Amino acid sequence: MKSNLWIVDDEESIRTICTSALEDIFSIETFKNGSEAVLALNNNKPDLIITDIKMPGMSGIELLQKVSNKYPNLPTIVITAHSDIDNALSAYKGGAFEYLPKPFDVDTIRNLAEKAIKNNNLNIKNINKQEAFDTRIIGKAKSLQNVFRAIGKISKTEISVLIKGESGTGKELVARSIHQNSPRSKNPFIAINVAAIPHDLLESELFGHEKGSFTGAQTQRIGRFEQARGGTLFLDEIGDMHTELQTRLLRVLSSQEFYRVGGHNPLKSDVRIIAATNQSIEELIKKSKFREDLYHRLNVFKIDLPPLRERTEDIEILINHFLQRSANELNIDKKTIDKISLEYLKNFHWPGNIRQLENLCRYLTVMCPSSAITMDDIPADITTSISIDKNTDGDWKSYLKNHIRDNIKQDPNLLKKLNNELEKIMIDESLNATGGVKIEAAKLLGWGRNTLARKAKD
Numbered sequence: 501m502k503s504n505l506w507i508v509d510d511e512e513s514i515r516t517i518c519t520s521a522l523e524d525i526f527s528i529e530t531f532k533n534g535s536e537a538v539l540a541l542n543n544n545k546p547d548l549i550i551t552d553i554k555m556p557g558m559s560g561i562e563l564l565q566k567v568s569n570k571y572p573n574l575p576t577i578v579i580t581a582h583s584d585i586d587n588a589l590s591a592y593k594g595g596a597f598e599y600l601p602k603p604f605d606v607d608t609i610r611n612l613a614e615k616a617i618k619n620n621n622l623n624i625k626n627i628n629k630q631e632a633f634d635t636r637i638i639g640k641a642k643s644l645q646n647v648f649r650a651i652g653k654i655s656k657t658e659i660s661v662l663i664k665g666e667s668g669t670g671k672e673l674v675a676r677s678i679h680q681n682s683p684r685s686k687n688p689f690i691a692i693n694v695a696a697i698p699h700d701l702l703e704s705e706l707f708g709h710e711k712g713s714f715t716g717a718q719t720q721r722i723g724r725f726e727q728a729r730g731g732t733l734f735l736d737e738i739g740d741m742h743t744e745l746q747t748r749l750l751r752v753l754s755s756q757e758f759y760r761v762g763g764h765n766p767l768k769s770d771v772r773i774i775a776a777t778n779q780s781i782e783e784l785i786k787k788s789k790f791r792e793d794l795y796h797r798l799n800v801f802k803i804d805l806p807p808l809r810e811r812t813e814d815i816e817i818l819i820n821h822f823l824q825r826s827a828n829e830l831n832i833d834k835k836t837i838d839k840i841s842l843e844y845l846k847n848f849h850w851p852g853n854i855r856q857l858e859n860l861c862r863y864l865t866v867m868c869p870s871s872a873i874t875m876d877d878i879p880a881d882i883t884t885s886i887s888i889d890k891n892t893d894g895d896w897k898s899y900l901k902n903h904i905r906d907n908i909k910q911d912p913n914l915l916k917k918l919n920n921e922l923e924k925i926m927i928d929e930s931l932n933a934t935g936g937v938k939i940e941a942a943k944l945l946g947w948g949r950n951t952l953a954r955k956a957k958d
Contacts, residue, residue, distance in 0.1 A: 501729070502527040503547035503617050504722070508537045508563060509579065510555045518550060519719060521606040522613055527722045534558030538566050543697050543705065548616050549576045550600075550609075575616040579604070637673050638821055639814035643806040647674065650803050655681035660753075662738075662798045663776040665805030668853030671776040672736060674803060679732040684772060687731030690724050695737035703745055707752075709761035725758055725769055733771040738798065739779035739790060750794045773798065808850040808857060815846045818854065822861035835865055837873040840924070844875065847921065848882060875928065883928060927956055 505526035507518045515530045522528060526548070531537040534551070535558050549567060553560035564576055579600050600612060637644070654661060655678050663671045672691060679689045697705055708723030724733055735741075741749070752758045753773065757766040775798045784790035808815070819837060827834040837845075850856055860882065868877045875883065900918075907914055930941035930952075942952040 501727070502722070504529070504544075504727075505613065506531065506537060506540075506546040506549045506551075508532075508534060508549065508551035508555070508560070510552065514552065514579070517606070518609060521609050523719065525610070525614065528719050529721060530719065534560065534563035537563060541567065541570055543692070545571060545574070547575075548613060549574065550579065550613070551576065552579045575619065577609075577612055577616060637670060637677060638817055639811055640817070641806065641811040641814050644811060644814065647803060647805060650801070651677050651681065654678065654801050656683065658772055659800040660772070660798050661774045661801050661803060662781075663774065663803045663805060664781075665776070665778060666807050666853055667778050668855035669805040669807060670854050671778075671805060672734060674805065675732070675734045675774045675776065678774060679734075679772075682732070682772070684731045688728050689732050689734065690728035691734040691736060692724050693736045695740035699742040699745070702742070703748065704761050706745075706749075707758050707760055708763075710763045720760075723760065725752070725771060726767065728771045730770055731772070733773055735773065735775040737777060738775040739777040739781055739784055741790075743789065743791065746791045746794050750791060750797060753794075753797045808853045809848075812846050815857070816842060818857055819845065819861060822858045823865060826862045826865035830865060832865070833871065835868055835871060835873050837864075838875075841873055841875050841878060844878070844883075844924070844928075880932075884932060923955060927952065 503526055505522060505528050507515050507528060508531045509515050509518075510532055512532075515532070519528050519530065529540075529546070531540070533555055537549070537551070538558065549564075551560045551563055560578060560580075564578070567574055567576060577600055579602060600609060637648070651674065661675075661678060663674055665671050675691070676689060679685060692705060694702065704721060704723065706723050707725055708721045711720045748758075752769055756769045758769055759766055781790055781795050781799075785792045785795060808818075819842070823837070824834050845857075845860075852859075860879070863879065864873050864877055904914065904918075911917070926945060927941070930944045931938070933944065934940035938952055939949045942949045945952065947955075
């Protein structure tokens with residue numbers, strides 16, 4: 501399969517020369533400015549980028565910075581005039597793979613492009629090791645153990661899987677784990693977020709298009725079904741797919757064939773489909789927003805991912821894991837977290853689930869001035885957030901009743917714990933309200949200053 505090359509240049513002649521020189525060894529997509537390429541990066545990742553420096557609007561330097569931030573290992577070749585070489589080398593030192601001064605010949609750009617791809621492939625083993633680390637699913641909660649068992653059972657099969665769970669619960673991690681433990685593991689895992697791509701572009705993204713099939717289709721494009729051939733195609737947020745495209749997807753799943761947009765020859769589909777959603781597909785079916793026959797095609801095996809608030813026993817493990825990872829990324833010592841802060845985070849509602857917790861750990865690793873994280877370091881959007889269960893319609897008393905009902909038989913110390921938690925919250929909020937002035941906070945609570953100090957210490 502050809503590697504994917506992006507050519508970014510405001511001069512049509514340069515785009516044409518590069519395309520003619522490289523189209524026999526690359527699948528090529530061209531952009532007339534950096535902004536278009538950055539927008540495309542939200543949905544696609546090329547194997548190589550060739551870009552000019554001086555372009556209207558976003559410069560090549562700005563483009564390369566954004567590429568480097570999102571994909572640090574993605575090779576890039578910078579096209580530049582002689583007068584820009586020194587500046588380019590300074591700006592891209594350790595970033596761009598190579599620079600190409602204008603004017604250039606066809607053989608030079610071919611050699612550089614092939615060299616860039618080969619150099620990148622030398623690091624595949626190390627990259628794969630990092631990806632394997634990143635995709636580990638960590639936890640000991642019973643609900644998560646059920647997920648582990650499900651992954652073990654279905655990985656060796658070819659059946660379609662539907663993963664359901666709130667945003668941030670790790671649906672793509674589960675999909676990658678299924679792929680990595682399947683017979684298709686040596687072949688590509690291709691992920692696409694259906695909700696992130698406009699409806700009129702999604703068909704081309706999935707199935708590709710032929711040159712000239714519509715305005716702007718300057719070259720043939722390989723779609724995600726072809727990119728994932730022999731491997732796994734992960735369709736995230738499948739509930740947002742337009743009904744017209746659902747019909748075509750159903751046809752592909754039924755016939756195992758598809759056509760590129762504007763194409764006349766059928767192409768064989770050889771992919772395993774894993775879909776994911778944070779919506780109720782059943783409700784979408786009732787509203788005629790999702791095809792029931794497609795749902796049954798995708799839902800051969802269903803995995804329900806629990807939200808983080810239902811995995812409180814895993815929060816400490818995850819915090820330690822993310823703090824260690826953040827420390828490794830920054831090459832600093834790992835931060836620790838005190839008991840009060842840890843208990844607070846265990847009882848937080850986590851509307852953003854694991855993704856929110858991971859982001860918090862990165863923030864704390866950077867911003868915490870000492871080696872130990874305390875409540876003073878927890879950002880205000882966490883400490884001032886009111887966590888109310890979705891089923892209580894914002895009624896905190898109903899939430900409390902439900903919590904007591906679920907735990908009173910199992911926990912003989914529930915009243916003491918609730919009283920302690922209430923006092924913690926009252927102390928935190930009174931200090932927040934008074935800007936940390938303890939004597940004023942004590943007045944709000946009807947306590948003396950010494951009482952507040954003692955309870956805060958406890």
